[in-house]
Amino acid sequence: MREQAAVVVLGLGPGGEYVAGTLAEAGLDVVGVEAELVGGECPYWACVPSKMMIRAGNLLAEARRTPSLAGEATVTADWAKVGGRIRDEATDHWNDRAAAHRLTSKGGRLVRGRGRLAGPRRVTVGDHTVEARRGVVLATGTRPRIPPVPGLADTPYWTNREAMAAEELPASLIVLGGGAVGVELAQVFARFRCAVTVVEGQERVLSREEPEAGDLAAAALRADGVRVLTGTRARQVGHDGTAFTVRLDDDQVLRAERLLVAAGRGADLAALAVETAGLDPTAPHVPTDGRMRAADGLWAVGDITGRGAYTHVSMYQAEIAVRDILGQPGPEADYRALPRVTFTDPEIGAVGLTERQARERGLRVRTSVLPLASSTRGWIHGPGNEGFVKLVEDADRGVLVGATSAGPAGGEVLYGLNVAVHAEVPVDRLRHMIYTYPTFHRTVGAALGALR
Ligand SMILES: Cc1cc2nc3c(=O)[nH]c(=O)nc-3n(C[C@H](O)[C@H](O)[C@H](O)COP(=O)(O)OP(=O)(O)OC[C@H]3O[C@@H](n4cnc5c(N)ncnc54)[C@H](O)[C@@H]3O)c2cc1C
Ligand SMILES: NC(=O)c1ccc[n+]([C@@H]2O[C@H](COP(=O)([O-])OP(=O)(O)OC[C@H]3O[C@@H](n4cnc5c(N)ncnc54)[C@H](O)[C@@H]3O)[C@@H](O)[C@H]2O)c1
Numbered sequence: 001m002r003e004q005a006a007v008v009v010l011g012l013g014p015g016g017e018y019v020a021g022t023l024a025e026a027g028l029d030v031v032g033v034e035a036e037l038v039g040g041e042c043p044y045w046a047c048v049p050s051k052m053m054i055r056a057g058n059l060l061a062e063a064r065r066t067p068s069l070a071g072e073a074t075v076t077a078d079w080a081k082v083g084g085r086i087r088d089e090a091t092d093h094w095n096d097r098a099a100a101h102r103l104t105s106k107g108g109r110l111v112r113g114r115g116r117l118a119g120p121r122r123v124t125v126g127d128h129t130v131e132a133r134r135g136v137v138l139a140t141g142t143r144p145r146i147p148p149v150p151g152l153a154d155t156p157y158w159t160n161r162e163a164m165a166a167e168e169l170p171a172s173l174i175v176l177g178g179g180a181v182g183v184e185l186a187q188v189f190a191r192f193r194c195a196v197t198v199v200e201g202q203e204r205v206l207s208r209e210e211p212e213a214g215d216l217a218a219a220a221l222r223a224d225g226v227r228v229l230t231g232t233r234a235r236q237v238g239h240d241g242t243a244f245t246v247r248l249d250d251d252q253v254l255r256a257e258r259l260l261v262a263a264g265r266g267a268d269l270a271a272l273a274v275e276t277a278g279l280d281p282t283a284p285h286v287p288t289d290g291r292m293r294a295a296d297g298l299w300a301v302g303d304i305t306g307r308g309a310y311t312h313v314s315m316y317q318a319e320i321a322v323r324d325i326l327g328q329p330g331p332e333a334d335y336r337a338l339p340r341v342t343f344t345d346p347e348i349g350a351v352g353l354t355e356r357q358a359r360e361r362g363l364r365v366r367t368s369v370l371p372l373a374s375s376t377r378g379w380i381h382g383p384g385n386e387g388f389v390k391l392v393e394d395a396d397r398g399v400l401v402g403a404t405s406a407g408p409a410g411g412e413v414l415y416g417l418n419v420a421v422h423a424e425v426p427v428d429r430l431r432h433m434i435y436t437y438p439t440f441h442r443t444v445g446a447a448l449g450a451l452r
Helices: 014-025 041-045 047-064 079-090 097-104 160-164 180-191 211-223 311-326 355-360 376-381 410-423 427-431 442-449
Strands: 002-010 030-034 109-112 115-117 122-125 128-138 172-176 195-200 227-230 234-239 244-248 253-256 258-261 293-295 298-300 339-342 347-352 365-371 388-394 399-407
Touching (some): 002 014, 002 115, 030 122, 030 128, 041 047, 041 160, 047 180, 097 109, 128 311, 172 244, 172 253, 180 195, 180 211, 195 253, 211 388, 244 258, 298 311, 347 410, 355 388, 355 399, 365 442, 399 410, 399 427, 427 442
Parallel strands (some): 002 128, 030 109, 128 298, 172 195, 172 258, 195 227
Antiparallel strands (some): 122 128, 234 244, 347 399, 365 388, 388 399
């Protein structure tokens, strides 16, 4: 079968669904192609269910802090509540009827199946070919990267997919990888009384963030009973029908009921036949210009672009691609103030460059790090007040180029720092702003005064 459309969107995760729906609303003839569930990884197996787990885990942790401040509290953790909420409220039992309707009610056509490029402006899905008059938008995201550890491939390991669908928690869990997925899930599972060990190859967990952030996350995990092993990798993995064994570089052997692989994600460009549109199928990502163009008549948005695997990045890029396709004016993509939040307790928010990245760029850097506990609000908060604000200033220009805010509301405190880095508000102006008393974000004011 052959059909025509103005635009074909390949992959309907947060980025692709936004592009397809918005173009359809604008009156364009749009075909969206989806291999699994309309909505993508985020609502069914990633952000949304994991944040529901985290909300539940945080409630337990807060209740367990009651004795030191407010009296007695007895909490009995029950994973069935979490699993049920994920199945019923978040994912509709992994059914995308509502999301598919969102697209078709806007006039978009939905083709189900795994698509690939078949030349510029052409997509095939099985024996179905769609010619795109204006072009194709690639939004197929990423999938878990499974490290080539001997034995691993033959075991029934979990990725985020199985973890999000878990109806019961295992008694013990080994997590391979201490990035965002690894630390968030390790903490939640531990709070539900699962014995968790995290194995991270780098010196610290959250190794792309400030070292202070990795140290804080590791301390928080340990406080929840997680074993955190850093600077070591799995050398051999086995499964005897009941449990996993993981032999590490240093010959230590770990044993647990389940193994979660959280060692990063990658795109598979060869499977999309990108060479038919003149792109390199062996590249890790699709390079894009400031208007999200990858080639003539080809745009790419979301994780596949390698500019930050976050839902907010895919939606930001989607809006730019839509503007470009509709010929509307607007700013090009700008990643200087890229924000991200790791939703551990304490939350770790960060924006822009780390101190190390700023120095590697040759900037003359001034920094400050202030603990949250030293602020009035941190002291009042008491247990659970761990955290800090770190600022990175380009001293020559007198503007912040990066910041981290970690603490009970670290992701929310980040907002002001995000504005400061994005809008390049002079540090001198920030220093003379009024900061509400007694808030966590008041530590930002103190940290500005401590820049050296
Ligand atoms: C456990 C976990 C937690 C996360 N938490 C957060 C968070 O709190 N905040 C945040 O911002 N980000 C979070 N992320 C990252 C976030 O999920 C991704 O950045 C986001 O989903 C990427 O969106 P995307 O538009 O690139 O597409 P994706 O969501 O990856 O969706 C791509 C879609 O394309 C489809 N597809 C793939 N190949 C084809 C093909 N050939 N033909 C047709 N369809 C195809 C897929 O089936 C999928 O539906 C998390 C990720 C994980 C794993
Ligand atoms: N809160 C959020 O916004 C959020 C939450 C989860 C995931 N995400 C996104 O999803 C992406 C994928 O998450 P992720 O945690 O899988 O990837 P990641 O790249 O963030 O972290 C993977 C970690 O695994 C380690 N690693 C890799 N191979 C290893 C090995 N063989 N042994 C031991 N350690 C190994 C790496 O050093 C790294 O620290 C993230 O980069 C992030 O963009 C975002």
